[in-house]
Amino acid sequence: MPVSDSADPGDASVAPGDRPDDATDALPINELFYSLQGEGRLAGVPSVFVRTSGCNLRCWFCDSYHTSWEPTHAWLDVDDIVAEVESYDAADHVVLTGGEPMIHDASVALLEALDDRGYHTTVETNGTIVRDAPIDLASVSPKLASSTPTPDRAPDGADAGPWAERHERDRIDLDALAGLVDAYEFQLKFVVSDADDMPEIREVLADLRDAAAVPIRDDDVLLMPEGATRERLAETRTRVADLAMEHGFRYTPRLHVDLWNDAPET
Numbered sequence: 001m002p003v004s005d006s007a008d009p010g011d012a013s014v015a016p017g018d019r020p021d022d023a024t025d026a027l028p029i030n031e032l033f034y035s036l037q038g039e040g041r042l043a044g045v046p047s048v049f050v051r052t053s054g055c056n057l058r059c060w061f062c063d064s065y066h067t068s069w070e071p072t073h074a075w076l077d078v079d080d081i082v083a084e085v086e087s088y089d090a091a092d093h094v095v096l097t098g099g100e101p102m103i104h105d106a107s108v109a110l111l112e113a114l115d116d117r118g119y120h121t122t123v124e125t126n127g128t129i130v131r132d133a134p135i136d137l138a139s140v141s142p143k144l145a146s147s148t149p150t151p152d153r154a155p156d157g158a159d160a161g162p163w164a165e166r167h168e169r170d171r172i173d174l175d176a177l178a179g180l181v182d183a184y185e186f187q188l189k190f191v192v193s194d195a196d197d198m199p200e201i202r203e204v205l206a207d208l209r210d211a212a213a214v215p216i217r218d219d220d221v222l223l224m225p226e227g228a229t230r231e232r233l234a235e236t237r238t239r240v241a242d243l244a245m246e247h248g249f250r251y252t253p254r255l256h257v258d259l260w261n262d263a264p265e266t
């Protein structure tokens, strides 16, 4: 279901002005669709994707530009989202993603409603916000320095502007990361462009192992090649696979890019 219509000015969240007054349990939804989980330890599992709009970060490479740099969405009540999810009869997994789904209070109500109906829930999150919700897999993708937008490195036509500083300030929050790994089944999914990313991954991991109460195994750590197109993935995936073997971490493909070139609703 394509549901993007109203445009926003592109601040951290979505513009409050276009939110219906009675929308206590509503979410700004950019798209809702049925596909295969393309990433991580559940890659290949048929899943319904609920993509919220609005993000507190601005990765230069964001493959969901219309939820971050230029957010678009329609406001949907949680009940209506659940009904749409239920219309995909074959699915028993739901992936809540964005944008950053954890910036929205109503994500908790949605996850509770999905849990009540027996769905397995994955939340795709940048790991900067912790909420208490029924999450079966916290798919945490901490953002490295190489994700920070700069005047030379921003999506086409976008102005990194104040986001360079803000993204850099907010992208790693060790307390939030520790809160997530302590509370939920988790995977840590790092977007990797090249070998220069590895020292920071090892540093974040060492700090997180100190901060967390639970063990973080090397196979909880996934290296995902940076690339929103087949062409770009062809440049990154083999070197990222080699890095996974060299460091003893897990590699994750991006099946939806291989299969559908990351077209909308895939």
Ligand SMILES: C[S@@+](CC[C@H](N)C(=O)[O-])C[C@H]1O[C@@H](n2cnc3c(N)ncnc32)[C@H](O)[C@@H]1O
Residues within 6 Å of the ligand: 055, 061, 062, 063, 064, 097, 098, 099, 100, 101, 124, 125, 126, 127, 140, 141, 189, 191, 224, 225, 226, 227, 228
């Ligand atoms: C669009 S984000 C939404 C969830 C959350 N904001 C986050 O970043 O984890 C979904 C996933 O796509 C990854 N991602 C975004 N752009 C990418 C790109 N160009 N190449 C590889 N992974 C990318 C993110 O790191 C995250 O794991």
Ligand SMILES: Nc1nc2[nH]cc(C(=O)O)c2c(=O)[nH]1
Residues within 6 Å of the ligand: 035, 036, 037, 038, 039, 049, 064, 095, 097, 098, 124, 256, 266
């Ligand atoms: N097929 C498919 N799998 C995905 N796994 C995580 C995604 C996301 O954008 O969060 C995603 C996505 O956009 N499509």
Ligand code: SF4
Residues within 6 Å of the ligand: 055, 056, 057, 058, 059, 062, 063, 064, 067, 068, 098, 099, 100, 126, 143
């Ligand atoms: S944190 Fe996620 S949604 Fe936000 S800009 Fe980065 S990849 Fe895009």
Ligand SMILES: [Mg+2]
Residues within 6 Å of the ligand: 063, 064
């Ligand atoms: Mg995606």
